[in-house]
Amino acid sequence: MTTARRVLVIGGGSAGNSVTILLRRAGLTVDLIEAKPDWNATTGSGITVQGNALRVLRELGVWEQVEASCFPFGSLGITDLGGTLLHVFEDIKTGGEDLPATVGMQRPELQQILIDAVRASGATVRLGTTAENLEQDADGVSVRFSDGTNGRYDLVIGADGLNSATRAAIGITAEPEPTGQAIWRTPAPRPADVTRTDLTFGGPAYTAGYCPTSETTLYAYVVEACRSRDAVPPESYADEMRRLADHYGGVWPEIAKHITDPAKINYTWYHRLLVEGSWHRGRIVLIGDAVHCCPPSLAQGAAMSLEDALVLAELLTSGRDWDDELFHAYYERRIPRVRTVVDASVQLGQWQLDAVHGDMSGLIGRSMTFLKALP
Structure with a gap:
């Protein structure tokens, strides 16, 4: 077996940061590049994080920091226009009984926790940098960066979000749709x-x-x-x-x-996006919003990205060859969960657009129950 050891991660959001931490823990050399000079450390207001995402954050070794910064809760209230409480739904603990069902966090706080973990992992980080050109052969990928430098990698992971340049560069034509x-x-x-x-x-x-x-x-x-x-x-x-x-x-x-x-x-x-068929071309593989996104109706966007990172890192460090079979296994493990989230999230919004009183609580319950299983 040939073991590849040098990885480039494009994008420093939840997915890119997480896969970097996990691969560094396994001893791989990882370079992470992020287009934003501030590493998105001040962007966003808040984020709702469900238990299955917390399960991944615990695996990353940052749960204690998250726990100290978040606001945990276990139910969802429905009110009328005047603010009178009409009903309370108990949240499903998708991460297991030993984790909160749901937490709220300031989004920059979560990003900073992940940034600190990436720094501590020993990964090489270059901010304000993009990949201008990707050329791959059977053995790896040659990359030209926006600062004029070049690099050679055994694998490139595109975690560059909804409008992923990596996705376009490898010929995947799917685009997010409003x-x-x-x-x-x-x-x-x-x-x-x-x-x-x-x-x-x-x-x-x-x-x-x-x-x-x-x-x-x-x-x-x-x-x-x-x-x-x-x-x-x-x-x-x-x-x-x-x-x-x-x-x-x-x-x-x-x-x-x-x-x-x-x-x-x-x-x-x-937006809605779900890339079908495969999430890789050769030695370039995509994770997170680069291959799937949906409305936050289920508060599962970050969770799906974190799970992508966990599953891909597990496969890459399993001792198997880094080949089409491995990357297809990654896709096959992820697609049922991601499709469930994307389809349900879009359906919840479509019922509102169509003024249809669909079975919202039933759809949410079925979806979250499905997500209790390990990814």
Whole structure:
């Protein structure tokens, strides 16, 4: 058997950071490049992380840091427009009984925890750098970088997100497609009454919700139909999100009064992507949002990326040859879980777009129960 030892990871998000940590632990030489000079360490408001993602974070050795920074909870509330609680659903513990069902975190906090773990792993990290050209043969991949340097690798892992240049470079033509919905997100101080995610369906938006991210913070979001990219100028983002939020009661008035800085508001279209057939070409393989993405209806986007990293690293360090058979095994293990998440997440949004009262709780329950199994 030939054991390949030098790996390039393109992209320093959850998937790229995680696979880097795992491969370094196994003794492989790993270079990680990230296009953003700040390594996305300050980007985003909050993130909801389910138990199966926490299971991977524990395997990465960062659970203690996550636990110290997050806000755990175990249920989902449904409220009416005025904020009156209508129903409480108990969350399914997809990571096992010894982990919380769900936690909220400030997204930059989670990213920083992973960054610190990558640094501690001994991987070589180059920020503000992209792969300009990839040329592969039977033995590996030659890479030309944006700074004019070159490298030779036994494997390249493309973890460069939704608009992956690596995906395009290896001839995979699938592209993300808008689902018809978009989301406004912002961080805000946490009112004492907010101890879990609560959702309101209806009003001027399809969904209004919030998630506690620490003892003192939360992130709030409002989901509506997609608008033209230039329909609302960025300097008006706070005014527009606050206009939507003002229609909701309960703790929303307290949240809304902090929606004042347009620079803290993120407006994003929902997309769907699921690459079928295989996630590799030769010695270049894709993980995370580069091959699958969906609306955050199940809060499983980060979980699926983390699981990709775990499964791929397990196979790469199993002693098997790094060949088509191994990379196809990776795809076959991942595709049923990822398809379940993508299809269910898109369906939940489509019911809203079509004004159909589908079996939302049943679909969520079936999907999350399926995800309790190990990836």
